Amino acid sequence: MLHQLSWKVGGQQGEGIESTGEIFATAMNRLGYHLYGYRHFSSRIKGGHTNNKITVRPTQVRSIADDLDILVAFDQETIDVNYKELTASSIILADARFEPASPEGCTAPLFAVPFTEIATELGTSLMKNMVAIGATAALLNLEETVFQSVVEEIFGRKGEEVVAKNIEAIQKGREAIAEQIGDRVGEWALAPADGQRRLFMIGNDAIALGAIAAGSRFMAAYPITPASEIMEYMIKKLPLVGGAVIQTEDEIAAATMAIGANYGGVRSFTASAGPGLSLMVEAIGLSGMTEQPLVIIDTQRGGPSTGLPTKQEQSDLMAMLYGTHGEIPKVVIAPSTMEEAFFDTIQAFNIAEQLQLPVILMTDLQLSLGKQTVAPFDYSKIEIKRGKIVEALEDEESKDYFKRYENTEDGISPRILPGTKGGIHHVTGVEHDETGKPSEATGNRRTQMDKRMRKLNYLQFDTPIYVNAPHEEADVLLVGFNSTRGAIEEVQETLNAEGIKTNHAHVRLLFPFPAEEMAKLADKAKKIIVVENNSTGQLANIMKMNIGVHAKTTNVLKYDGTPFLPRELTNLVKEKI
Amino acid sequence: MATFKDFRNAVKPNWCPGCGDFSVQAAIQRAAANVGYEPHELAVISGIGCSGRISGYINSYGFHGIHGRALPIAQGLKMANKDLKVIASGGDGDGFAIGMGHTIHAIRRNIDITYIVMDNQIYGLTKGQTSPRSAAGFVTKSTPGGAIEPSLKPLEVALTSGATFVAQGFSTDIKELTALIEAGLNHKGFSFINVFSPCVTYNKVNTYDWFKENLTKLSDVEGYDHTDRSLAMQTVMEKEGLVTGIIYHNQETTSYQEKVTGYSELPLTDIDISLSEEQFDQLVKEFM
Numbered sequence: 001m002l003h004q005l006s007w008k009v010g011g012q013q014g015e016g017i018e019s020t021g022e023i024f025a026t027a028m029n030r031l032g033y034h035l036y037g038y039r040h041f042s043s044r045i046k047g048g049h050t051n052n053k054i055t056v057r058p059t060q061v062r063s064i065a066d067d068l069d070i071l072v073a074f075d076q077e078t079i080d081v082n083y084k085e086l087t088a089s090s091i092i093l094a095d096a097r098f099e100p101a102s103p104e105g106c107t108a109p110l111f112a113v114p115f116t117e118i119a120t121e122l123g124t125s126l127m128k129n130m131v132a133i134g135a136t137a138a139l140l141n142l143e144e145t146v147f148q149s150v151v152e153e154i155f156g157r158k159g160e161e162v163v164a165k166n167i168e169a170i171q172k173g174r175e176a177i178a179e180q181i182g183d184r185v186g187e188w189a190l191a192p193a194d195g196q197r198r199l200f201m202i203g204n205d206a207i208a209l210g211a212i213a214a215g216s217r218f219m220a221a222y223p224i225t226p227a228s229e230i231m232e233y234m235i236k237k238l239p240l241v242g243g244a245v246i247q248t249e250d251e252i253a254a255a256t257m258a259i260g261a262n263y264g265g266v267r268s269f270t271a272s273a274g275p276g277l278s279l280m281v282e283a284i285g286l287s288g289m290t291e292q293p294l295v296i297i298d299t300q301r302g303g304p305s306t307g308l309p310t311k312q313e314q315s316d317l318m319a320m321l322y323g324t325h326g327e328i329p330k331v332v333i334a335p336s337t338m339e340e341a342f343f344d345t346i347q348a349f350n351i352a353e354q355l356q357l358p359v360i361l362m363t364d365l366q367l368s369l370g371k372q373t374v375a376p377f378d379y380s381k382i383e384i385k386r387g388k389i390v391e392a393l394e395d396e397e398s399k400d401y402f403k404r405y406e407n408t409e410d411g412i413s414p415r416i417l418p419g420t421k422g423g424i425h426h427v428t429g430v431e432h433d434e435t436g437k438p439s440e441a442t443g444n445r446r447t448q449m450d451k452r453m454r455k456l457n458y459l460q461f462d463t464p465i466y467v468n469a470p471h472e473e474a475d476v477l478l479v480g481f482n483s484t485r486g487a488i489e490e491v492q493e494t495l496n497a498e499g500i501k502t503n504h505a506h507v508r509l510l511f512p513f514p515a516e517e518m519a520k521l522a523d524k525a526k527k528i529i530v531v532e533n534n535s536t537g538q539l540a541n542i543m544k545m546n547i548g549v550h551a552k553t554t555n556v557l558k559y560d561g562t563p564f565l566p567r568e569l570t571n572l573v574k575e576k577i
Numbered sequence: 578m579a580t581f582k583d584f585r586n587a588v589k590p591n592w593c594p595g596c597g598d599f600s601v602q603a604a605i606q607r608a609a610a611n612v613g614y615e616p617h618e619l620a621v622i623s624g625i626g627c628s629g630r631i632s633g634y635i636n637s638y639g640f641h642g643i644h645g646r647a648l649p650i651a652q653g654l655k656m657a658n659k660d661l662k663v664i665a666s667g668g669d670g671d672g673f674a675i676g677m678g679h680t681i682h683a684i685r686r687n688i689d690i691t692y693i694v695m696d697n698q699i700y701g702l703t704k705g706q707t708s709p710r711s712a713a714g715f716v717t718k719s720t721p722g723g724a725i726e727p728s729l730k731p732l733e734v735a736l737t738s739g740a741t742f743v744a745q746g747f748s749t750d751i752k753e754l755t756a757l758i759e760a761g762l763n764h765k766g767f768s769f770i771n772v773f774s775p776c777v778t779y780n781k782v783n784t785y786d787w788f789k790e791n792l793t794k795l796s797d798v799e800g801y802d803h804t805d806r807s808l809a810m811q812t813v814m815e816k817e818g819l820v821t822g823i824i825y826h827n828q829e830t831t832s833y834q835e836k837v838t839g840y841s842e843l844p845l846t847d848i849d850i851s852l853s854e855e856q857f858d859q860l861v862k863e864f865m
């Protein structure tokens with residue numbers, strides 16, 4: 001019985017690789033297994049190698065595994081590109097149609113199964129995916145009934161016959177491989193799962209769901225990988241709660257439209273990736289200067305310019321922290337799990353309104369698109385906090401402008417929404433006085449600048465750093481942000497088991513940087529290793545800037561477009577110790 | 578009922594004496610009162626430029642944003658609160674250079690707001706460079722040898738972009754301009770109003786006198802029918818854009834907001850934004 005199964009399906013883009021993975025994973029989820037997925041895809045629609053790697057465990061799974069147990073191949077390229085992840089105890093299931101060959105040095109046995117042929121005999125070659133799932137099922141000793149509910153959901157609309165055919169395809173796939181491997185059927189069976197229901201979603205789903213739960217009812221966005229799913233989800237679901245999405249002409253329009261809607265009093269946001277964020281930079285400054293709430297989701301991908309648009313990277317950090325001219329207060333959040341992505345999105349909307357400033361929630365491609373299981377979110381923990389909104393004024397007839405930028409102790413001024421009687425005031429990106437009237441007076445400038453910046457002192461953020469620091473005196477402190485969390489956790493376990501005292505700090509609030517807390521963690525460690533998917537060590541530089549730990553800080557960097565794998569990262573970290 | 582005086586505030590405009598923008602300000606104030614708005618029901622969103630300052634000179638809610646982006650801010654605001662009356666405004670550089678993309682798409686999108694451009698064929702605030710509206714040969718600081726590019730034709734662009742309301746006014750004729758803005762405010766959809774608003778400081782060619790000599794009032798053109806789009810296009814081309822009046826008006830149009838599926842009847846600002854546990858469970862179930 002296996003305690004972890006690493007499964008991958010690959011082929012040409014556009015031939016249903018995605019849905020094959022999806023069906024397999026959904027069925028495993030329904031049995032109560034924990035899953036963590038990774039999609040490799042190219043920046044083109046049809047053609048080009050794509051694969052979907054899924055790690056399955058009866059217990060929590062935090063990252064993709066280094067190795068593969070089962071590789072399902074729909075073309076030779078899949079074998080050639082991925083065989084290095086296979087071991088002698090792995091197996092390749094390949095479509096007989098392309099006469100698969102085992103590359104030199106590949107120790108895993110290869111079985112050619114007539115996926116396409118069986119599917120064609122059943123009526124359509126499209127069902128080859130089902131045959132492949134059937135073959136997988138045999139290795140795992142799973143009955144085809146396990147797939148019944150998933151197949152019904154996908155094909156139910158097409159009628160009972162189609163459902164039955166697909167189930168039959170799974171069954172035929174099982175039989176076909178069983179004939180070839182005989183008593184090895186069930187060799188890859190997993191230890192039983194707990195049968196608990198979990199959500200199976202990508203980070204973008206968690207964020208979009210979070211936005212709806214947070215009460216966001218307007219979104220403006222421009223499509224881009226890997227952010228589009230957020231907009232697409234909102235387009236599907238916002239109409240159910242009365243809201244709307246506008247697909248704008250560009251990201252400048254998206255960000256400024258969201259500012260306009262927030263000014264109107266509706267929680268609004270936009271989502272994009274590097275190139276779009278670059279276009280939004282002036283609008284971020286406008287939000288900061290005019291104290292209009294704004295939530296921006298940045299799903300980082302490989303930069304610069306168009307860079308590696310479909311690959312993992314964490315290189316927008318400096319741009320998000322500093323990418324606007326002048327000085328504004330802003331908050332930058334980086335969730336690292338599905339649950340954080342959901343609740344942090346809600347926090348982002350709360351903070352944006354409470355402090356009246358731009359909040360950027362950063363993810364990375366692996367967090368945004370990697371599909372994972374997560375325990376259902378606790379509804380009772382959803383809290384909407386709108387800050388100082390003045391609903392109505394006592395003196396509605398007042399002719400004086402409302403002090404929208406009143407110099408209060410916490411720097412947060414009462415906010416009044418357009419349309420409110422007696423609340424007329426001016427909003428401008430030009431330096432202004434308490435009523436919003438342009439003013440260049442030196443004293444006023446200082447007052448208003450200090451007022452805006454002071455708001456950050458009143459930021460309340462749950463858990464700015466996720467900490468797992470069992471050692472008072474550690475050999476190493478591993479630091480990361482966003483999706484590297486799982487891989488780092490696995491490394492930490494391995495190192496601790498080997499006697500290297502390892503602590504872990506995952507930064508969730510990047511700006512304002514939780515310097516005090518990080519300094520304490522840094523003090524406890526002989527060495528700090530910052531793990532990042534970029535080439536210049538941006539987070540390490542932020543650490544140095546804020547807590548000055550130059551001498552003992554070093555980097556592990558990866559910027560080839562792929563996420564860290566646990567064993568790979570363990571080795572890289574060991575090299576630095 | 579508010580009068581135009583209620584739309585005045587205590588702020589003294591920093592425009593040069595004689596600037597065309599004063600009349601646009603007055604026309605907006607009159608039109609707003611004439612159509613029956615109260616000051617707090619109106620929001621004026623403006624861009625950056627001499628003209629962009631207008632949002633601070635009208636007693637209404639006002640938002641002076643960034644260069645070229647008055648339209649997206651205004652559209653976002655209208656989406657948030659459809660009960661608000663929203664005017665976007667700015668200069669020719671603001672709307673036809675840096676913000677041209679938004680102008681075309683706002684026209685196509687047809688959200689129910691009014692866009693007023695103060696077209697002085699020059700960049701006033703930055704002290705006299707060429708604008709997309711400057712005629713070929715126009716000499717400015719940035720075109721010492723005369724502008725090479727032909728001037729942009731906003732009316733033709735609007736008509737080909739699917740505009741449902743297009744008008745053009747002239748600062749001197751406040752009466753006509755007020756009527757045009759009123760018609761724009763009453764239009765159910767996106768109304769685009771270009772206004773010749775002379776810059777007395779930097780544009781010594783397109784002066785008040787020059788416009789008086791060259792402009793034709795459409796009300797004086799026999800047989801002009803502003804519901805006929807081809808006629809509008811033909812007339813605008815023949816007169817090289819030098820006309821005032823309602824150029825095109827499609828009264829049958831449906832605004833963007835009326836077409837959005839599921840969009841709340843109540844303004845979004847007024848709806849309860851919390852999800853019930855049942856609604857939440859419904860959404861979450863899809864991921865199981």
Ligand SMILES: Cc1ncc(C[n+]2csc(CCOP(=O)(O)OP(=O)(O)O)c2C)c(N)n1
Pocket residue numbers: 625626627628629644667668669670671672695697699700701702703708
């Ligand atoms: C992004 C950006 N680029 C440039 C400027 C400088 N700028 C301010 S107003 C303006 C042009 C003003 O011309 P127009 O829009 O015609 O307004 P006018 O002053 O003529 O009323 C420019 C270039 C700016 N504020 N922002």
Ligand code: SF4
Pocket residue numbers: 591592593595596597598627628697701702775776777778779
């Ligand atoms: S520079 Fe021209 S546009 Fe600007 S205020 Fe003076 S006259 Fe008006």
Ligand SMILES: [Mg+2]
Pocket residue numbers: 626668669670695696697698699700701708
């Ligand atoms: Mg101008």
